[in-house]
Amino acid sequence: MVDADLSELAKLDRGELVVETGLTYDGITPVRVHVRKREGRYEFSDDGGAVAAAGIDRRRVAFPDHVRMGEASANVSRKGVVSLPGFATSSDEWLAKLSELVTDGSVAVYEALLELEDICRRFDDNRP
DSSP, rough: OOHHHHHHHHHEEEEEEEEEEEEEEESSSEEEEEEEEEEEEEEEEEHHHHHHHHTTEEEEEOOOOOEEEEEEEEEEOOOEEEEEEEESOHHHHHHHHHHHHHHHHHHHHHHHHHHHHHHHHHHHHTTT
């Protein structure tokens, strides 16, 4: 499905699509990858979905500049948006892989935010 959607986008000079990954952050909220194509360049992003799903105030978190997933990594903005760039010259397989990496990175950021929230809650509970 992702390959078909990306193939259709590849035919356009400019366009956008939302990839439904079939995954959820919490069993309810879907993990979506937003793909934008402009001037031969793609941008794959979760549009801040992980942060929104975690219910975290993004202004109170200092995000790292990337999230590692084994050998790969994805970019993370100061607002917690997980993203990766791609190019029109890339193969369809590589573009699909970028979508997968953003999906994995978004889920990893969501899980890390829940962990952080739990640590903060335990810290606050132990304050005198």
